[in-house]
């Protein structure tokens with residue numbers, strides 16, 4: 384894979400995320416759990432904001448998409464019908480020498496542990512085994528008896544919860560085809576080669592939407608969703624030059640898929656362009672499989688045309704964690720500051736995504752400034768996430784907020800008590816404006832919505 388023109392900021396981000404409470408390694412005090420991560424106080428706000436933007440654009444603002452929150456544990460037959468029991472596998476190869484374990488179809492993305500300039504298998508000493516298929520689903524048991532009859536799986540995708548509820552939602556909401564069902568939820572995959580921070584993890588969140596359409600109209604819906612989803616990623620502030628479509632060629636297409644495009648984001652360094660979302664035309668594969676395995680009719684009855692049919696499905700499937708990583712990578716920058724020796728680190732997050740929307744500082748701890756400032760912070764908290772900070776020089780306080788992406792810093796100074804005005808400083812332009820105390824909430828609010 385060609386190296387990206389953008390620098391590799393992953394190590395710096397991992398350290399910033401830990402230091403500032405975005406993301407911690409799971410069970411760190413026990414040495415960590417492989418490729419599982421915990422979101423700290425700022426990380427949980429960031430990911431929540433991202434999920435809310437998705438939910439708003441996909442469900443709230445649309446008349447033709449309904450929300451759902453299906454359970455993680457599903458009837459085991461679900462995964463036979465979906466094809467996951469038989470086919471959700473990756474080819475695994477081991478190196479007999481270094482004991483490394485790799486995905487045979489992604490060797491070009493991996494490094495030989497003994498000679499990192501080469502990929503596994505290219506170093507003289509490498510001895511790779513023949514590939515064997517490894518199922519990625521986590522298995523456990525339902526109830527007290529650990530026997531095959533009680534085997535159950537942690538869902539490897541949220542989509543199947545939508546398919547099995549297709550008629551429940553359609554009938555309870557009196558929806559007419561074309562319409563969609565969307566949900567956000569956890570998914571689990573026992574990945575062979577997880578890594579790159581939260582890019583590929585074993586527990587992650589997906590935001591998926593299945594749009595049910597009349598056969599024959601599927602390609603026009605597919606094209607529209609393809610364009611809509613790209614526009615959404617750009618609306619998050621991901622730069623257009625770092626986003627591109629990747630079309631699945633015939634050999635890459637799943638056997639049931641009629642068309643598939645990924646939206647790839649350039650993560651920089653050697654990782655480069657990688658999938659963050661998949662848009663698939665799945666035909667009627669899923670509904671017909673569930674119909675066959677459950678013995679229940681899942682056809683839609685079109686009253687106007689007086690006909691029954693199995694709708695085709697256009698799916699949009701995006702990772703909440705992977706997109707969180709994309710906005711972090713996209714936003715991270717180091718820059719010089721005019722007139723200062725030390726530069727600054729900035730997380731240029733879209734204000735709607737920023738975990739803290741405004742920080743309030745008293746310039747000094749005298750003249751009643753802390754009282755005015757904390758009263759203002761309390762008022763702002765009722766509308767959006769707000770930080771209050773009175774420690775260190777004003778320059779240090781700005782730096783602390785810049786590196787976590789806070790778009791606005793509000794300073795109370797000696798003039799405030801006289802003229803009821805404060806200074807608001809904008810993160811990216813560094814522009815400062817004077818705003819009346821009672822206008823601050825509205826001023827910030829109008830600038831943090833997407």
Ligand code: ATP
Nearest residue numbers: 572574582583584587658659660661700701702705
């Ligand atoms: P990949 O080829 O990277 O394994 P995939 O094609 O298997 O991904 P899908 O099954 O289409 O991925 O899942 C849809 C989205 O879910 C992906 O675009 C990605 O954002 C997210 N996703 C999938 N697997 C993981 C994972 N292990 N960790 C984090 N996010 C994931």
